[in-house]
Amino acid sequence: MKNSYLLAILSGLLLALAWPTYGVPLLAFIGFVPLLLAEKHIRESNYKRKGTKVFFTAYLAFIIWNSITTWWIWYSTPFGMFFALAVNSLLMTIVFSLYHFVAKRLPAKIHLIFLPAIWMAFEKFHLNWDFSWPWLNLGNAFSQYTTWIQWYEYTGTFGGALWIWIINIGVFTTIVKYQESKNRRILSKGIARNVLLIAIPIIFSLFLLKNYEESSQKAAITLLQPNIDPYSQKYDISNLQMAKSLVKLAEPVVTSNTNYVIAPETALAKGSSIDAFDNATEKMVLQNFVSQYPNMQFITGVDFYRHYPQKEKPTITANFYGQNGWFDFYNAAVQVGKNNISEKYIKSKLVVGVENFPFKNVLEPLLGDVMLDLGGTVAMRATQKDRSVFFSNDKVFAAAPIICYESIYGEFVTGYVKNGANFLAIITNDAWWDNTQGHKQHLSYARLRAIETRKSVARSANTGISAFINEKGEVTKTLAYNAKGSLSGEVTINNKETFYVKYGDYIARLSVLFAGMILLYAIARKKQ
Incomplete structure (x- = not known):
């Protein structure tokens, strides 16, 4: 033996x-x-x-x-x-x-x-x-x-x-x-x-x-990396302050040709009502910035909630907060353009224990509201069934708003492409794992999604590695871990579906x- x-x-x-x-x-x-x-x-x-x-x-x-x-x-x-x-x-x-x-x-x-x-x-x-x-x-x-x-x-x-x-x-x-x-x-x-x-x-x-041969059509993109410590800073900054900070990061590098500015997962982290976001001051700051440029869209991560005042549990994912009632929480991506109504996508592949209570129907009656803290805010989060795609005003560009953990799921990502996405926009926060192999592997796996779908990747990370990846899975530009700044580049726009996209x-x-x-x-x- x-x-x-x-x-x-x-x-x-x-x-x-x-x-x-x-x-x-x-x-x-x-x-x-x-x-x-x-x-x-x-x-x-x-x-x-x-x-x-x-x-x-x-x-x-x-x-x-x-x-x-x-x-x-x-x-x-x-x-x-x-x-x-x-x-x-x-x-x-x-x-x-x-x-x-x-x-x-x-x-x-x-x-x-x-x-x-x-x-x-x-x-x-x-x-x-x-x-x-x-x-x-x-x-x-x-x-x-x-x-x-x-x-x-x-x-x-x-x-x-x-x-x-x-x-x-x-x-x-x-x-x-x-x-x-x-x-x-x-x-x-x-x-x-x-x-x-x-x-x-x-x-x-x-x-x-x-x-x-890669597609010849391209989109000009600026990635933002605010480098906010999620343990000591992130939740102490108001959404209005953060929106202004993101604009300040972007202003020196964007031009009239910029098609997208992309900020990381839950950049607006203080919690915003999903039903009232389009009237929120932080959204107005981003929209005012976008309106100065003819072709620009702004994609960012937002921590949303929806409040239910009733006493009965309204959804299986709802969290109870005593006299304040029930809340659903959403890890979401939004696209702010010139329209008053922003496009939204709710993260649907959740991190076990942090965002998802496994087998909630069975385990909650036995264990109570227990979650395994694997990093981040411990609360049950809601999801959406289908993959949303963020289109530009002229419908030429279509971004797949992939949120963090979702980028390691190959067939899941093809759902965005089947719905019309012609490039992948990954927003993530890799600061939870410090400067280890964790955030490096996470970036590396995004290269696989580029090859599987033959779609370029624009990846915005908070305290991770922001990067551009081409259709061949080659990393063409990066912004280093623990660096605050912006990264501008181009991604190709490819509307073709690969064999893997079709058959998974x-x-x-x-x-x-x-x-x-x-x-x-x-x-x-x-x-x-």
Whole structure:
């Protein structure tokens, strides 16, 4: 068993060292191999309670991987970090234990198909349930090496996950065959085959990159980075003061040709009535600024609320504040133009524990109003069903107002594009995690959305890294972490839909089908 634990430690380290933004993604192609060897050793041994041994071996590997890559949650809350690491590692371990269950009952040709299928089914599930945390979905591993994955416009990140699993299983079977035969020819042929399987997608990607032509139509954009400390400053500044500060940041750099000024998530953080915002003084300040320029729109994040005076709970997301009644809170984006009515979008992918009470109907009666503080304002927030798009007055430009955490969800982002968005406007606040890998990974994942949709990205961050990213996923301009200022540039306007935009996570859906069929077959075979 000691050897199995050593192999698990090696797997955890390899997967962690493959991760952006410091890692080498080639290691992801062999990251699972030691763990697979450990599982095979346990399965074919005379140990009692093999399933328990596989469980703890896998948990060791996954807790190492999770800890090294996402330890930075500590800066928002130590408890939240321990909870996230423990639960995400547990979920991965359950998936691997299901593989062990199937491997005991079915031949290798079947159970080695089941493994990538059940893993990708898990990743798809992890994108959509209440405890969603897809930060370590395998396809994200290549976010710093976008020259390798231009074909994500056809597959999305699940294409990357499938690629990683094909190579891991190929290397694993090569090692097993060599151990059984001691034939070096088998080893050399296996290595050559797997090197070729790594090289072919990269060559295809380079071909796509060389021949890809970006749209010639462009929008001029200024990004604002106010660099407000969310722990000590943000909620002490009135919305009127903040609006004036944003205008002051923008004034020296905007021109008559500027199409958009974009400010970060919850830049106006003091709380504003969603029903009265268009008459608020902070909105008037922004509108007066916009009216001085012929083509300008102003996008910013706003912390909204809606008040319900009645005694009964009006919505499932409402929060109760004693004599003041019920409130719904919204993390929103608004577009202020020359029209008196601003466009609004309400964030719909919420951070677990901060903005979303998971399984509220079930857990609230048992636990009361308990939230896990993973950084930010702890309150249940409301969402909207569809993705809104912010159009310019002439309808030429259409911004996808993606708010923070939403930018790590590939198929979710395609919803904006299907509704007409021709560039991605990401507004975020990455200050919660200090100057760690957290905010760097968050920026890096935005590069994947650019390739999947072939849409340029304009990313405004408060104390993060504001950036422009082109349709190829290349970062063209940045404003450094912890810097206050503005960043002006251009983004291309692309109205075409990629294969991935049209069909989404089809690889994951097929994986769910295959995994379910194989699992049922394994259960039925056990009964026989």
